Amino acid sequence: MSLIKLTGITKRYRMGDETVFALDHVSMAVEPSEFVAIVGPSGSGKSTLMNIIGCLDAPDEGEYILDGENVSALPDRELAILRNRKIGFVFQHFNLLGKLSAFENVELPLIYQGVRSASRKEMVTEVMEKVGLTARLKHRPNQLSGGQQQRVAIARALVTRPSLILADEPTGNLDSKSGREVMDTFHHLHKMGNTILLITHNNRIAAEAQRMLSIQDGKVTCPEDYLSMEREAERRQTSGTDKEVRGA
Ligand SMILES: Nc1ncnc2c1ncn2[C@@H]1O[C@H](COP(=O)(O)OP(=O)(O)O)[C@@H](O)[C@H]1O
Numbered sequence: 001m002s003l004i005k006l007t008g009i010t011k012r013y014r015m016g017d018e019t020v021f022a023l024d025h026v027s028m029a030v031e032p033s034e035f036v037a038i039v040g041p042s043g044s045g046k047s048t049l050m051n052i053i054g055c056l057d058a059p060d061e062g063e064y065i066l067d068g069e070n071v072s073a074l075p076d077r078e079l080a081i082l083r084n085r086k087i088g089f090v091f092q093h094f095n096l097l098g099k100l101s102a103f104e105n106v107e108l109p110l111i112y113q114g115v116r117s118a119s120r121k122e123m124v125t126e127v128m129e130k131v132g133l134t135a136r137l138k139h140r141p142n143q144l145s146g147g148q149q150q151r152v153a154i155a156r157a158l159v160t161r162p163s164l165i166l167a168d169e170p171t172g173n174l175d176s177k178s179g180r181e182v183m184d185t186f187h188h189l190h191k192m193g194n195t196i197l198l199i200t201h202n203n204r205i206a207a208e209a210q211r212m213l214s215i216q217d218g219k220v221t222c223p224e225d226y227l228s229m230e231r232e233a234e235r236r237q238t239s240g241t242d243k244e245v246r247g248a
């Protein structure tokens with residue numbers, strides 16, 4: 001069974017008289033333990049897709065099955081419960097709390113879940129080991145490098161043992177060395193069996209994933225489809241120009 005299955009997912013925005021298809025009948029699936037990247041330019045629909053997959057927003061049309069549950073049918077309150085249980089988010093800007101230590105930042109979601117102190121300590125220690133930050137537990141975010149801060153954010157996403165790690169431009173705010181550090185962490189987590197969906201505008205980063213999908217004008221395709229779409233568009237453009245020349 002797929003962990004994520006989207007069928008015909010559509011999201012429209014009305015701007016005056018015009019309707020923008022932020023997502024245009026998107027169908028795709030992610031299997032358990034896969035590392036998938038979705039790559040697309042600015043405005044292609046990445047954040048809209050992330051919000052829907054992350055159960056932060058509902059589509060206008062289509063069906064979304066997450067880990068066997070039909071998300072499209074759920075009311076907001078249940079959507080929030082499912083989100084907290086199933087998804088670990090990693091954002092471009094880390095979103096760590098500046099006054100808390102690395103340990104406390106990672107511990108926070110467990111406090112919200114009502115996990116007891118002794119188990120929290122065990123769980124936080126375990127994920128900090130996985131992201132290689134055992135020596136930085138007491139550091140505050142401003143005492144850590146960008147790459148280390150993002151690894152704390154990854155540990156925070158991981159600590160509740162979600163079915164899916166959903167990362168939106170996780171390297172977008174980092175220099176190349178720190179970006180490398182974060183990608184190595186994702187590779188390590190993937191090897192340990194975690195499912196990762198990474199959303200980025202960076203082709204080079206996306207190409208590192210096990211499988212890559214493209215998003216363009218709200219349509220998701222695999223790269224081969226995308227190339228043939230580009231060629232088709234070029235062909236049409238060329239034949240259009242031909243006609244104009246002939247008509248002139
Ligand atoms: N709240 C909104 N209202 C109107 N249009 C929106 C809204 N959110 C996104 N869009 C439009 O939908 C398209 C996709 O946006 P988005 O998902 O943010 O793309 P990306 O994250 O790839 O840059 C863009 O054309 C954007 O202008």
Ligand SMILES: [Mg+2]
Nearest residue numbers: 043046047048
């Ligand atoms: Mg975006």
